[in-house]
Amino acid sequence: MKGSCPMKPVANQPLLPVVEYKPAYHVVGIKEVHTLVPGQPMTSIADQWARFMQRIQEITGREAGAPTMGVCLSSPDGKPFDYVTGAVVPESSSSVPQGMDRWTLAPHTYAVFTHRGPISQLDGTYAAIHQWLNENDAYVRAQAPEMEFYDHRYISMEAADNEFDIYVPVTRK
Template sequence: MDQQTQQPLEPRMEEGKALVIAGVQGRYSKATVGDIPQLWDVFDSCFKEINKRVGGFTYGVCHNPKHDEFDYLAGVEVPAKGDVPSNFEFIEIPAHHYAVFAHYGPVQALPQTYERIMFEWLPHSGYAIAGSDFERYSADFDVSKGIGTVEVWLPVAPE
């Protein structure tokens, strides 16, 4: 077994505040999810243009699912949507109750963490998904190596 499958899948529960995330966005499917790192490369090359950043985290937000596809926004938190430069996309995430999962190992293994959350934890949790999930990358995350602290924030509500 690799390190990822050996880790217990035990989330911490957290009340998340409302967020405005500004960045670059693309549309993906299960077949094209491997292209998300290129989106992060684009974001990494231009995010300094977002002058009003909040905190030291970056975010990967999965939203707008339709027909086995979804939008993915690589971004940073900003104080308000008025603080988003015109050449960037943004998403407003309302305050939610979250199940927060630590991801261990390289970012390339993140799809396996999502599969474990959706197929192992969620069906037995007593919760249902209640909005758009996101990944939160800490300041120690090394984009070039794909390693560092990553958490999956899944908005949940009791079933």
């Protein structure tokens, strides 16, 4: 089970991103619709991750140790939003298991924030992201999917030494 993109800021935590251009990503996974309810935990996304991880072995052509991604395809601003749990696959991979879909996420410039610690502390990371977006002088959030990138540094939901990256699409002001 992994995190979720629609957390609301609740605490100040100093955190600065690395702003960099990322290539296209090809993802095979499951898309579901969720609604953020202020003050309520997003257990539906954790449940979606559990369902996806039970089926990840069905994705053929996936390289050993390839990252997984959580992708917000639409904004969680109080409305239902689309969230993908998926595995990164090579561009040439064509096999898509029944009940899953394939997405190509276009190359983009992102502010990349690294969350460190258990998922239960993710709200502090999102608070820092929102603070940076509101206070930096060079970038604004762009209209593109937001992504969580889980590689070998992600251990488990509550591991104190967890690390994963949150890609926030940005453009120059």
